[in-house]
Amino acid sequence: MSKKLTIGMFGFGVVGQGLYDIIKTKKLNLEIKKFVIKNAGKTRSLPAELFSTNPNDILNDPEINTVVELIDDADAAFEITKKALTSGKNVVSANKKMIATHLQELTALQQQHGTSLLYEGAVCGSIPIIRNLEEYYDNELLHSVSGIFNGSSNYILSKIFNENQSYDTALKKAQELGFAETDPTLDVGGYDPKFKLTIVASHAYGLFVNPDQILNLGIDRLDNTDIRYAKEKNLKIKLIPLAKEVSNSEVVLYVLPKFISKDSILFNVENENNGVLVKAAFADEQFFYGKGAGGHPTGSAVLSDITALRYDYRYEYKKHLDAQELRYTTNVDIKVYFRYTDENILENIAFKNISERFYGEDYKYVIGHLNLQEIIDKRELINQPGYFLAEIA
Amino acid sequence: MSKKLTIGMFGFGVVGQGLYDIIKTKKLNLEIKKFVIKNAGKTRSLPAELFSTNPNDILNDPEINTVVELIDDADAAFEITKKALTSGKNVVSANKKMIATHLQELTALQQQHGTSLLYEGAVCGSIPIIRNLEEYYDNELLHSVSGIFNGSSNYILSKIFNENQSYDTALKKAQELGFAETDPTLDVGGYDPKFKLTIVASHAYGLFVNPDQILNLGIDRLDNTDIRYAKEKNLKIKLIPLAKEVSNSEVVLYVLPKFISKDSILFNVENENNGVLVKAAFADEQFFYGKGAGGHPTGSAVLSDITALRYDYRYEYKKHLDAQELRYTTNVDIKVYFRYTDENILENIAFKNISERFYGEDYKYVIGHLNLQEIIDKRELINQPGYFLAEIA
Structure with a gap:
């Protein structure tokens, strides 16, 4: 049925923390293996071995099949997302600027590599608008x-x-x-x-x-x-x-x-x-x-994307395929x-x-x-x- | 990608007509082959050979892979739905009473025969609440x-x-x-x-x-x-x-x-x-x-279910599978x-x-x-x- 996800997460800010809180309370078939963060010095509420400052600890780990990207910097987020999609990892992102700016290229990368990029959390927090436009209003x-x-x-x-x-x-x-x-x-x-x-x-x-x-x-x-x-x-x-x-x-x-x-x-x-x-x-x-915002509402949208990946969900961009x-x-x-x-x-x-x-x-x-x-x-x-x-x- | 649907429709009332209006304006990979209606005498806006009063003209037609059920009578609707699901046809229904009353049996029939029953149009017209509960709020x-x-x-x-x-x-x-x-x-x-x-x-x-x-x-x-x-x-x-x-x-x-x-x-x-x-x-x-109601809004929900069947969509009833x-x-x-x-x-x-x-x-x-x-x-x-x-x- 559902596939086990091993997750590498970039960022541990308000959304990342919110997400972690949500995952803790649920028995889902998923594990967060590594957090990559910018500032190694900060005290964290979780064991130190979960954290790293080296992006490759996630991107080069073949066990990690899912990347969750929750950082502010749109350029860095784009590099991470590109690498992950190219190397066969699915990605969940909430970075609206990055996605809005590079959507065409990101769509092509998904198609080319058979990977999936989901980003419901990037648009209006917990409101499932992308999913509804994609699935429900497709015709x-x-x-x-x-x-x-x-x-x-x-x-x-x-x-x-x-x-x-x-x-x-x-x-x-x-x-x-x-x-x-x-x-x-x-x-x-x-x-x-x-x-x-x-x-x-x-x-x-x-x-x-x-x-x-x-x-x-x-x-x-x-x-x-x-x-x-x-x-x-x-x-x-x-x-x-x-x-x-x-x-x-x-x-x-x-x-x-x-x-x-x-x-x-x-x-x-x-x-x-x-x-x-x-x-x-x-x-x-x-x-x-x-x-529309906040750690828990956005975390809830990101989680919904993560769990959808367990069923290999992907946006089909059906409207782009329309003849007219x-x-x-x-x-x-x-x-x-x-x-x-x-x-x-x-x-x-x-x-x-x-x-x-x-x-x-x-x-x-x-x-x-x-x-x-x-x-x-x-x-x-x-x-x-x-x-x-x-x-x- | 999407599978061609050949549809048999029960009923041609306000929702059925609304649906037909919608389908007319779109190039979808689907065909309505037969309408089964109660009253043969009424003048219809469509060619007479499309209509029949015999349910078996739909239920026994192996070419028809999708049944759309839009009749008022909950008992008759249940019989139609049961037969269709049992004989390998997927069903879209907007009959809230029928579904509410028989949901457990209908769920079992879907599982048993590998068929799919969708009913977004039965609950709050055009509002995609079932789909969102099923897909988006599943965790x-x-x-x-x-x-x-x-x-x-x-x-x-x-x-x-x-x-x-x-x-x-x-x-x-x-x-x-x-x-x-x-x-x-x-x-x-x-x-x-x-x-x-x-x-x-x-x-x-x-x-x-x-x-x-x-x-x-x-x-x-x-x-x-x-x-x-x-x-x-x-x-x-x-x-x-x-x-x-x-x-x-x-x-x-x-x-x-x-x-x-x-x-x-x-x-x-x-x-x-x-x-x-x-x-x-x-x-x-x-x-x-x-x-919440009306031919076009409900027709829109029914159409969304129909087109989802082209991609073999089915409710997974995930909450029913939860341990707790x-x-x-x-x-x-x-x-x-x-x-x-x-x-x-x-x-x-x-x-x-x-x-x-x-x-x-x-x-x-x-x-x-x-x-x-x-x-x-x-x-x-x-x-x-x-x-x-x-x-x-």
Whole structure:
């Protein structure tokens, strides 16, 4: 039935520890033979002979058939994953940046060497979205996949909208609680949800797009005027990644702050929670909600991948095999709210159909349509201090 | 890779038609060879030679390797499913009553004959809960699975709580819209969600329990006094099936109306939508939301099962194989609100820890704890006109 896994694990941080805690409580047919860590000096809760600082103690051990990679450094993680897949070992990873950036090559390596790379823990913690896109929605016509993919910016936005905190206070609190990654820009700048979006897009639409080619604007330019604007209209601002079919052959992908009304199921996703909203032709609106981060939720997703490997599970990337291929496009108009300081900027940004203009003592804004490619081209201009752009329904 | 499926389908109602619509739009490696229907006289949108009234035209056709069973009659569906599984055909069914009632025998038949029976469409329409319990939470310690499993009673409750309609008006409207099953008691009496709960419990906890042994009380005794009580306290009433581990070895199962506060994610599940809430030790709170019924959502789940059969997918019933077996118990105390007419009834029902008593001109109620077995034993007394019981947090 199930095959015995002998595991080598890279990293013993919050997720690794969470995973170890989970495995301890279960009688599963698996053994962790070795942990490779960076810092040999730290005191560990487990016997010293389990630890090593030499990656080859895992990669060259023929007994180890499964590599679990839980380190921060995306480049090092890629080297480990490549070597492992090439030498016949299956890999479980939670490194969203590494996977998003190298997915095409990693898919080819799996095919070439008959190995399997699973990464449910990389996207929205414990929410089984990759597995569901891969297995369950493999024949569904998906209109869009969106949601709240980043727990720390969502936590900050919840504090702002529900507890009237300022952006800075909320950010600080999120960092204290460990909800923010090492560099807050990854989260509040929308990079982290973009990596997850890239992975989702691959399983939803069979697209390989380099994250560098996808627009992300974050919540780091949000200020009290924008918050007041939203509150006056009973809206919240959420940071929303979106993958959407815009024609039979084209898909758009972007991450933008968005004004959300209480009609949306995303309105009530608060704090560090994540939610994934799948709109499909026949299944209609489907929503998956859960803890997006943390040692135990992510550990739970990683464990689910590990145990699936006992049954030789692998992603089939079925959407990539579809005859009718979809292309990534940036040619779509998006309705946005744009708060600005200097009037002259509007001469340099090609707004269409401006529906509102506001001039106040404190701030000015315009509401109108912008082409996605125009936002990408003018990103530096739009994303400077004193300016804030958000999608508006 | 994928195997070609030749399908015989029983029934051509709203789900069958929905399914046919979906298959039409896709290039899948599958063919519907024959529909067996009850009423030969009806005009159909498809060629007449596709239809037959003789079940053997499907069951005895060696070319047909897949039976899709979408009929209402649970007994007839069971006979069809048994014959098909025994003669080497895989089966997809959406008949919750049939599956809930015969699951143990059906599981044995699959094992014995190496065939596969899939039934995602039987539980909460398009929400892939069985697949996720089976595949993704197979090693998770599940504290509980609950939610809103019945679209028509939820629709009625939404009309009552959001639009101030009376129970009777709302029920009528639900029937007009086709959200209610042929017999409304199935829905509003809590039988339909109980069948789904039975199936869920099997995949979550490895339990085979006959639905007859599980308590279900519905919303059919709800009246304006109960609604007023809930509204005064900013609560809603929802019909909630629950499977919950109460000790290391025991699980309770029941369906009861329940007062829900806005802190619960189920508070915002409105109208005909369904939601499944999974509480797990490591993944924490997970929530799945979607359309619970209707031709297309259910058709989408059935299609997903059909296409999974192309890859010889089968439920492994892993929880049933676990060494440490769980038992079904009815020995648990539940905190309830009980509205009554005749004071004497309280002498016949063994309440514990009564925390509130109310005597009014219009109605009387008591809040206290009742043992689940006591509710089962006194079901007739509790569920008579003029009385209403609901769980309270």
